[in-house]
Amino acid sequence: MNESPVRLIGVTRRFGDTVALERVSLDIRAGSSVALVGPNGSGKSTLLGLLAGLATPDGGAIELGTAAGRAARVGVVHQRSALDPILTVRENLALHAGLCGLKRSASRERIRALAQRVGLTDRLHDRVSTLSGGLARRCDLARALLHEPGVLLLDEPTAGLDAASRRAFVELLDAERRERSMTVIHATHHADEAEWADRVVMLDRGRISADAPPAEMLAPLGERVVEAPGEPGASVGLLERMGLEPFATAHGAIARVTPGVDLAALLESGHEIRVRRPTLDDVQAVRLASDAERVS
């Protein structure tokens, strides 16, 4: 029995002089969900591209298999929609069913069932160019599920969607994963999307900087953090004056709530701060700050 249908062994990928991935090794359990997070250029899309077979590593090996030991079927939802806007939803799905080698009768049935699952039954005869961003992404998901893949790869599938569409997409994806027992590898910029995964793999400059379940990754930040939104430098200064140990983030600064911190007094200080649950974005900010400190 193969417990790890997806395995990367010391995978390296270069683009000219740039090392996009450096000796990355990963074992991913069958039926689990893994979120790949990291800043732009950290190697998330490169890793997914290698798994999808769009490129091959310069070093190391990639193994894709099923629990039964056969080659895994892989479905991919790309960062940009892989649908032809001039074709209808049904035509696009039929096209991809053909690419997956499905017989016409099986493809018709699969398209009908999937359209129902993703809420596109009423739009099957509409051209993809007329769909909203959220619906187009659902159609992309249906396309990737047509051949019932054992491994589903998603490269920032919710980029550009509003919060409601994003949530709807992630809920749909989670339901599909549970029902089909698929292995899901999902690159995302959104911390809330990564938190539903069984495991979070953080990439930084082509290397794995952290690899743990979300709860374990969040644990060092405690139950709550104080956030000061605004220009990061000024926000760090503000939290320091409050006696905290801040870390700069993309939108300001955060600090752990350590024992002895008088939260009520901080909130009444009149400064624009808030207390909230920590997120994986915070974990990433703290890690980047710690790395920078180590380097300096």
Add this chain to the structure above:
Amino acid sequence: MTAFAVLLWREVLGFVRRPSRVVATLGTPALVWVFLASGFAGAQTPGGESFGVYAAPGVALLVAVFGGLLAGMGLIQDRRDGFLAGVLASPAPRWSIAGAKVAAATLLAAAQGLLILLAIPLAGGLLTVGGVTLASGALLFASAGVCGLSLAAASRIESPQGFHGVMNLLIMPMWLLSGALTPLDDAHPVFRALAAANPLRWGHEAMLGALRIDNAGALAWVVAAAFAGLGIGAAMLAIGRPARGRAKARR
């Protein structure tokens, strides 16, 4: 349906649903033909027929050239839109993806070129079923060569501007040196030598022979067929080759 069949179907459907592509491929050559036929109405031609009749195979060749350029642009567009990544990441064999691209581009270009040939009677020429059938074969060879090379180039060039520049530099001189506008028998020896090495010239000659506008030997057909093979082979190698040994599924 097989991967080859669905991709062919998609290309044809996409062509039909984009009238601008029909106009772009057929419109300009048709206008060129009308202007040439009227502007050189009194010009002497090898077989004594009107210039409009003489120029028709060359204009059909121009349609094939434009068809090839648009096929290449379409491939670049597919790559930019993300459609190509979806196709390449599918379980479909790469040869069928490349083959469908070349087949669709060739058929569409040749079918439009055929419309020009069928319009020869409008310029005062005579057509026979056998002549048109043979000329269609030569046109198919030329279209396959041009479309294949164009797709091979497009698979390696990122920007539409770069692709257009390269193809204009390569394909348009090939068309001009094919004898499409004027017989090359009295041209400067350098141009005659270049024309002899130009596969489009042989495809054009094969068409002229098929339509009995001028004489064509077996060599014209052999070179035209070899050019088709070269184009198809180039596209299959460029698009059909897996990205340096695709990730392996092992266990």
